[in-house]
Amino acid sequence: MVQPSEPEFEQALNEVYSTLKASSLFEKEPKYLKVLDVVQIPERIIQFRVVWENDNHEVEVNRGYRVQFNSALGPYKGGLRFHPTVNLSILKFLGFEQIFKNALTGLNIGGGKGGSDFNPKGRSNNEIRRFCYAFMRELSRHIGQDTDVPAGDINVGGREIGYLFGAYKQIRNSFEGVLTGKGLTWGGSLIRPEATGFGLVYYVEQQIKYATKGKEDFTGKRVAISGSGNVAQYAALKVIQLGGKVVSLSDSKGTIISEEGVTAEQIAVIGKAKIAFKSLEEIIKDPAFETHPVKYIAGARPWIHVGQVDVALPCATQNEVSGDEAKALVAAGVKYVAEGSNMGSTQDAIDVFEGERLATKSASAPAVWYAPGKASNAGGVLVSALEMGQNSQRIQWTSEQVDSELHKRMINLFEESIKYATQYSKESNKESLPSLVMGANLAGFVKVADAMFDHGDVWA
Structure with a gap:
């Protein structure tokens, strides 16, 4: 089911497949084998054109994407990347990784990713603003605080999130926690940039x-x-x-x-x-x-x-x-x-x-x-999910609260990886340290798979 033109996605898929198959998971619990063919296909891929005006009053056009990969654990969650290398292979690899990374946080968030081949380098502030508004005109149809909550990624920082949020609010007439990485005075979380x-x-x-x-x-x-x-x-x-x-x-x-x-x-x-x-x-x-x-x-x-x-x-x-x-x-x-x-x-x-x-x-x-x-850099999405929780409650935690929760959950995430790597390892050298690759993939995969069974997305 992998396309020849999707090398990054194929690499990410093979990395997960190889570690899962090298473990004893499918021997001990063969029902999980059925999930592999299902989980690798996104629930939805949205591709659209972004037409905008540069400072010379010329029309420019870029490709926009949102890969809504898996919502078994909650609303789709994952960043937006603005970079000339952006294509479906890269976004599918990032979205696929995001499924299991988000599962590892222990919070109720699914996996997704999006962005555009727009290059902000060399662009004026007004050009970036106009692009963000044009991009959100289409993306706003497909996201929401209970559906899909994007964040920033490469070349999408606080400025871009602000413009994207302003566009969403204007288009939908709704002030909601639809993006994370927001400014601190309008719904953002402390420690998010550092997370x-x-x-x-x-x-x-x-x-x-x-x-x-x-x-x-x-x-x-x-x-x-x-x-x-x-x-x-x-x-x-x-x-x-x-x-x-x-x-x-x-x-x-x-x-x-x-x-x-x-x-x-x-x-x-x-x-x-x-x-x-x-x-x-x-x-x-x-x-x-x-x-x-x-x-x-x-x-x-x-x-x-x-x-x-x-x-x-x-x-x-x-x-x-x-x-x-x-x-x-x-x-x-x-x-x-x-x-x-x-x-x-x-x-x-x-x-x-x-x-x-x-x-x-x-x-x-x-x-x-x-x-x-998917394990070691999960802190960003973890605090993004905490920002979603703060938005739902209309409150803002202190820096100490957020940092403490981040630290605690990164420790829990590490320990989960150790637990699964130890439980399902078939490695002969018992003196070696546990495989964190295998442990992270197993811990995230099992949690997502169990939810998919419960929802009837896959069945034994």
Whole structure:
């Protein structure tokens, strides 16, 4: 049922299928095998044209999409991405991942994803506003607080969510929690911008504690991070707060390497500049980089340039760690890999990491432990769902309440992955750490499958 022109979706599908079939789930409970053919097909795919006017009063047209993949656990939930690479394969892969990621949060949200091939870089503020209004004219027919609640994703931040919400309110004459990532004065949640990055670090913190039996944490760890957007920025800040050293950040044009460690001040400068779509090559000319200089490498990702590292956090985009880069990270001593991006590692890279995990290790060469994005970057959608709850109650939680709930649920999510990986593992090396890939896929899949059986979407 996978189309040849959908390589990203096929990769995501095969990753889930292979881990489920490698477990003992279907041997112990064969009814779940029936769900596989059903869950891979979206409940609905909406594709539409977006016609809008640029600053020269010229007509432009883009493709708009919403993939409403699975509503077994609640309203469709997943981001909107504005990027020239957006196509159905990418949105189906993201929506498919979102089903199980959302299930792992323990909250009642289904999976979906959407966006457009519109490129906001180089566009004026008015052009972005006009595009958002044109995009929402069609999307508004298909979403609602009890139907489908989109959020932001690449190139869809607070500004774009504001314009999209304003358009929805105008078109539907309804003020409701139809989008998440809203402004704090009109329904947004505190800690939402930080949530994915913070949640990623909370998850890795549990990996470290579990692997070392509570003897280690982030203190003194060298952490390589890719990306320099929202997720990378807040992951870096949390790592610094917990005593780690961030040795890299990157964007589509190149990488910065910092032997001394990127500072919180430098991250603040990057955050402000990235809103204006500035490159790291431009940003590092700021005075904040004079006292703590960094090395810039054009056209490169960080993984083969960072030197010795303990933790690697891919936070840019899909397939940003290749098999060769995974081998370089292993050679550099990496022990923990967790994705802040969706499907950040290629299958070749995952095979390298999982092979290292399973290999017999001496005390001087501990195993590499890899965590997939559907588990490790679930903090963003988790707090989005908490924003939905606050909207329903017409209240706003404090930062401490939201952060506490995020931290607690990321720990629960990690423990669920450990539980399922242990319960259904067929691995012969019982001394190895549990597979977090298998555990996350199993935990999310079983929860969604059980709901689908209850609803009659599939039957034994």
